[in-house]
Amino acid sequence: MNTNVSEKDLSSIMVIFGGTGDLTHRKLMPAFYNLVHDNLLPKHFAIVCVGRREKSSEEYRREVLDSLKRFSRNKIEDQKWKRLEQVVFYENFDFTGLEGYHRLKKRLNELDDIFGTKGNRAYYLAVAPEYFETIVQRLDESGLARSVGSWNRLVIEKPFGKDLATARSLNESLLKVYREDEIFRIDHYLGKDMIQNIMVLRFSNFMFEQLWNSKYIDNIQISLLEKEGVGSRGGYYENSGAIRDMLQSHILQILSLVAMEPPVDLTTDAIRNEKLKVIRAIEEFTPEFLRKNVVLGQYGAGYIDGRPVPAYRDEERVAKDSMTETFVALKLHINNFRWAGTPFYIRTGKSLAKSSAEIVIQMKSLPNILYFRERYTQIPNLLVIRIQPNVGVSLRFNTKDFKSHNNIVQQNMDFSHENSSQGNTPEAYERLILDVLRGDSTLFSRWDEVEASWKIADRIIEYRERNSFDFPNYNAGTTGPVKAFELLARDGREWWSL
Ligand SMILES: NC(=O)c1ccc[n+]([C@@H]2O[C@H](COP(=O)([O-])OP(=O)(O)OC[C@H]3O[C@@H](n4cnc5c(N)ncnc54)[C@H](OP(=O)(O)O)[C@@H]3O)[C@@H](O)[C@H]2O)c1
DSSP states (O other), X not given: XXXXXXXXXXXXXXEEETTTXXXXXIIXXXXXXXXXXXXXXXXXXXXXXXXXXXXXXXXXXXXXXXXXXXXXXXXXXXXXXXXXXXXXXXXXXXXXXXXXXXHHHHHHHHHHXXXXXXXXXXXXXXXXXXXXXXXXXXXXXXXXXXXXXXXXXXXXXXXXOSSHHHHHHHHHHHHHHSOGGGEEEEOXXXXXXXXXXXXXXXXXXXXXXXXXXXXXXXXXXXXXXXXXXXXXXXXXXXXXXXXXXXXXXXXXXXXXHHHOOOOSSSSHHHHHHHHHHHHXXXXXXXXXXXXXXXXXXXXXXXXXXXXXXXXXXXXXXXXXXXXXXXXXXXXXXXXXTTTTTOOEEEEEESSBSOOEXXXXXXXXXXXXXXXXXXXXXXXXXXXXXXXXXXXXEEEEEEEEOTTTSSOEEEEEEEEEGGGSTTOSOOOHHHXXXXXXXXXXXXTEEOHXXXXXXXXXXXXXXXXXXXXXXXXXXXXXXXXXXXXXHHHHHTTTOXXXXX
């Protein structure tokens, strides 16, 4: 990660559009509180939240406090809340019209004088993506997008477009107002500790990096599984599905970190350049390839933790004949010297038996001689990187069974972050907000990465749209469609865990 930015002046105002929304209350405000808690909030700083609902800053702060009590990872302490409370302000206006932006401009200038924030601005668009262009245009028209201080940045939440064409068009609009290095595209998975740890594990451990190639690795599995169904987000999900929601962004980002070459140094562009090469090296998805190697699924009714769960088609704001996929599994190859011959298996889905996000590196097997000639079945070594829950790393190996004296058993060497001395894990948004203020975009997606990922995702979306599938094809609370297991069984392999 970029280390030469820590001394930069973080004095600034962050303006959050969508201040009354779910993302702000559940993630952003708790992140600010925890930054205060850990003494990381900049000394000269203010937060202005914009929403449509009428309320005073006092009322807004009370609501924020309620949300903090529900969602913060640290307990709310009076003194720390007071530090945050005094820098939070609320402005209500309709962000589609220009008038409110002029008022906002005046307000921000006043706050600069009070807080010493020097005209530096970060605009965080925690709103539905269809508003991104309008807000940026209004920021431009009102003069808010031009820096009165040393910097002016734009933060956008995914989804970034709904396919390559819409993403390109959105990007072109943003680039009329902001430079690429001023745009911070959040993929909150990249803010998770264990995702950042992938590079550390690989490039600071001789024993891992030396084995990190197709000569020693049999296959790599990336599974992002969710117990939750779509819940109240059916309207959004109908236009998205697992490919757009998870594969195009989080999964391809994780894949690129797992498979990248070592960067020449730890600067933002050196890392992003190597990640991009991985996505570009993914083998071409021909129709024949997709038919063989992609499994799509949609959940039917079932039980999760003993509670009945509706079928996807019976969720709120979901069409009764919806063909949106809530599950995707995929096998792919990365056509470069390091990975030729090693398959990557990917799966992600909703309403499954458990929630977990992990990467499993399966090492090649030994020849079936000595112990494995007749007596024992060989079980391969695994390195498991757990992103959530129970963040950690475990290494599975074979050892003598000291009880029976004549058996081989598998043992895990396990590092669990929760048991470590480093305290509870910071939430992704804490790290990402600080990085925006520092101007470090290493953990955000660069446009060419987004573009390359859409090229891949579009092929799978086209395949889904051109074919019919027998949905629903897995019950809520299960491990997903049977075909996802057949995908690996065909290669003589299996998904690990779940
Ligand atoms: N929720 C999450 O955990 C999450 C996670 C990852 C990404 N995201 C992304 O983050 C974005 C926001 O999601 P969300 O769940 O927070 O949405 P949300 O709860 O629906 O909030 C939308 C916000 O936009 C405001 N708004 C809408 N139209 C407005 C207008 N014309 N003028 C002024 N304000 C207006 C609303 O203000 P009023 O309510 O006052 O009208 C509200 O504050 C989406 O792009 C979503 O995909 C969300």
